Amino acid sequence: MSRPAQTQENTVKKTLMIATVAATAMSAQFATAARDYISIVGSSTVYPFATVVAERFGKSTNYKTPKIESTGSGGGMKLFCQGVGVAHPDITNASRRIKSTEFEMCQENGVKDIVEVLIGYDGIVIGNSSAAKQMTITRRDLFLALAKKVPNPNGSETLVENPYKTWKDVNPALPANKIEVLGPPPTSGTRDAFQELALEGGCKTFSWIKAMKKKDKKAYKKVCRTVREDGPYIEAGENDNLIVQKLNANKNALGIFGFSFLDQNIDKIQGSLVDGQKPTFESIADGSYPVSRPLYFYVKKGHIDTIPGMKEYLTEFTSEKAFGEEGYLSEKGMIPLGKGERSKVAGDVKTLKNLAL
Amino acid sequence: MASAPENQKTIELVNQNLAKRYRAEKRFRAYGIASIGFGLLCLLFLFTDIIGKGHTAFLTTYVKLNVELSTDALDIYDVNDPQQIAGADYQGVLKKALRERFPEVTGRRDKRALYGIVSSGAGFEIRTLIEQQPELLNTTLDLWVLADDDYDTYYKSRSSDEGAYTGRFNEKQISWIETLIADGAVEKRLNTTFFNAGDSREPEQAGIRGAIMGSLFTLLVTLALSFPIGVASAVYLEEYAKKNKFTDFIEVNINNLAAVPSIIFGLLGLAIFINFFEMPRSIPLVGGFVLTLMTLPTIIISSRAAIKAVPPSIREAAMGIGASKMQVILHHVLPLAMPGMLTGAIIGMAQALGETAPLLMIGMVAFIVDVPGSISDPSTVLPVQIFLWSDSPERAFVEKTSAAIMVLLGFLIIMNTLAVWLRKRLERRW
Structure with missing residues (x-):
């Protein structure tokens, strides 16, 4: 009578143990795993433009297509400024310039180097x-x-x-x-x-x-x-x-x-x-x-070397065929920058010029 | 017989009131019919609106072009190099084909507009074709290629009463497409892309496969966790727990949780799984965890009801022939309660399938092109896809949105029918 009960009890114990081990292993795996795609958050106004670039980038290169969440400019900044590391987004889109309070929040959380990219107007x-x-x-x-x-x-x-x-x-x-x-x-x-x-x-x-x-x-x-x-x-x-x-x-x-x-x-x-x-x-x-109004995105410089494809994504976004006068973003309704502005932005992106407020 | 006159009086009274009472009865019935009629009318309106807008999305427009697939034009100098085949300029040969089809078009602007007839994804279709049949290289053949969404909408709305959608077209663009239509070089075909592709910002290339797979993975996680946990808690509460203040307290809380707005579970998931356990955002695993929290109360409540409905005589009979408590539960109570529990689980799953609010908090409301392959790939779910498309500026997304709603409704109807069928099929009466 007691034997089957005991075996059953053992099985229950075993299952519990396996479950615990599996759970720990899984969270450990997530904590250490490197992310192999770019994670973008931010403005719902920039979303329709950033997604087009992301899709083209994913199709024309060997990198994975970036993941873009539409969280609103403010919500995006909050997530972006939480810290450096794979758990935090790499880029945030904004339909306004970063506020000084947000910039300070970034600095406090260790997000020191940020590259600002002006992409066009809406x-x-x-x-x-x-x-x-x-x-x-x-x-x-x-x-x-x-x-x-x-x-x-x-x-x-x-x-x-x-x-x-x-x-x-x-x-x-x-x-x-x-x-x-x-x-x-x-x-x-x-x-x-x-x-x-x-x-x-x-x-x-x-x-x-x-x-x-x-x-x-x-x-x-x-x-x-x-x-x-x-x-x-x-x-x-x-x-x-x-x-x-x-x-x-x-x-x-x-x-x-x-x-x-x-x-x-x-x-x-x-x-x-x-x-x-x-x-x-x-x-x-x-x-x-x-x-x-101007449209921007902000890039976490600390991630450029850890997340694959960041530099190429920036280059794609600031190429003439994307944000240029007759680029595909203008077809989606984004108003391009003037010629001088565009070459300045593209130059700043190349050198990854730090934002200073 | 002293009561006879009195009886007479009662009957008279009854007779006097009878017509009124019948009328009241009729009115009462009419209220019920009216409510059901109103409900059906709303449903009918919803369905006609959605199907009316969405049915066109299952077809998509193709354009026939005479394409020269020469290795020169494609910039391929080594046919055996897969790298070169993959990276060749397929969009370029399409542009060339368009230029040859409309030689009168000159000027940069007009040419750009002309190239817009074919979808920007059409080149990838040719790439797949060449990869499968490399012998087609250096031949010239008529190819049907995917049209751009503006032309697709134009072609579909051409024969409608409201007149064609000309949107951003100028007269030249209309004349091009009309020429092609007159030549029989435009046709509608079954939209396989819609079922095979992930999300896209180009409506003609957008599909719901990514969202369906995301929903599937999320629901798998939810089912795998919530059903065992829910049944185990229900069994314990019904069969083992003593009735005291503490179990009452638990019961009240479970019932309360069933009514908590789902966004709260999203916030909880954000705090626990993402901020504390540092799991990545936007993955079905976390989505499944959150939806488990949300569906557990539903499953526990329905499982408890199912267990309660098993007559005590069965438990007593099993105990009478010497079964242990666990044997009674595993061999008799659970199998008999299973139909009820399954129904509860399926309804819980259907609820989880339609949920977006909690997923917003954990980042599953996102633009994701790659179709997810496991529970740890970033993904969205069906209702989120509908929400994202409904907010897109491109006109062609209107029909995609409605079509995706039809697919979601299809899944919900299947799940609910399954629940009803299971109940009818396996139900036992005592």
Whole structure:
């Protein structure tokens, strides 16, 4: 009676032991194993461009295709700056420049040497359905229509809660439609850029608010970059495709999204003229379209010798056939840098110039 | 018979109310039918929308070109060198074929647009062809090559009511493709790439194999861990544990865990497996661990219910002829409870198959081209692939997204049908 029970008990013990050994061995294996592919994190705006480069790189070389996670610019920096070693990503994409706080965090965690690579520009489009009338707006109109607090309409130098309900209230030249703007939520890099470039750009046109910048920078930023929360600005999620679909359904609404989405859906939506400039490839590239932002990626120099293919990936990204005037990235909707800028970036990448803030 | 008049009264009362009661009954039934009808209508809407958008993705457009596969044009000087065969300029011969097909096209810009007719992956198809049949070198033949996604969408939407998708095309591009169509050099074929390839940023080259393999590996890990652990805990709690405050406490906690939002399990997985054990991000092994945590409560609860449903008389009979407690459980209770436990496990797995939120935290929401070959290769899963495609700017990804949803729904329906079938097939009544 007791014998089978005992054997069974033994088997259980054995199984447990094997499981423990296997688990330990596995974690040991992971801890020491070298990674043979590049790990990239970061901005969802750069993601569609970085993935194209990664795919071409994987197909045309003998290296594995890099793995790219879309974590957002801020989330990417956080992962990137956690430390040096195979467990941490090698490259982070960003739709804005690294912040000094992030740079310090990197330094504290031993990520000393970082190479900054500027890859191109992205335009932010304020568009509506092609079935509606094309809008011609200024950044000042956008600020007045979408900021939380605006200068008192009676002309005095005070701020009031945004009273405007229709575009006509903002500027008599605009149609009498209700202000309805579908845009990304605060977690999005597109939103940050929109606030900084469009809203603040319009805000600065009031000279007395601009004067505030010198006295109280914080208060100035708060006035110029806070979006109203009483309805006209509708947070439509991070998915730009969704905004495009909603614009089709609602002819009166405007939407805020990246240029590549306008490029792909040009049969359904149109971009509004901002400060007299149409959002086109050319106007963004030469800087005349006012709402555009730079795209970057950051490379951990300490990984270049341990992870295979890092140098080649950098070379591929900064080659003329990728980020050049007629490169494949421009086909995907990225706006290339000027010629001088491009050769400077390519040179800096070759020498792996350290970033210093 | 003193009650007769009173009886009369009751019947009258009943008769008076009868019509009203029948009406109430009918209304009550109508509510039920209406709810079911509403549910079905939503389902119908969902299915027609998805199938309407997605069915076109199973076909893809090919273009016929007269390609000269000369070793000169391919830059191959030693036919026996596989290195040279692999590295030859196949896209170049396609460009040449296009130039010859449309000799009137001049100018850098126009030529670039012309080369866009064929997919940037078409060269790799020719490479595979040459590797298999090297005797084709130095011949000129008509080849069907994969078209670019813009042309694919144009060709598919040509005959639709809304009019063709002309998107970024200029008139020249439309005239080229129309010429090719008129020549019968464009046709739709079964999209095998969609089932054989991993992810890609070019819609015509994107496939779901990587995601399906990732899902498979993740689910294997989940099943291998959660089923034994879940059944063992259920057996212990039902058969051995004493009923006291402590087991009550455990029970309440298991029930609570079943309702915890799945993202919490993702955060837990990030903290334990990735930050503490330093496992790599984005691998199915870690994904499986996290989903195990998530499905365990479901499996434990359903296994306990199945064990509870085995009548005590069976246990007593087995004990009566001298079986030990363990023999009773292994020989009688577990086999009889197995159908119920399996159903629970399959439903848990189906739930795990559709999960994305916890995987976001452990890095499985990523662009991964190479199809994973083991549980420690970086990979995504099906729902994540759907999410990633739905966020891509290229128009052709709309149909891919819907097609991937159809595949995912197919798997879910198969798993749930299996659960129902198992229950019907193996169920015993006492």
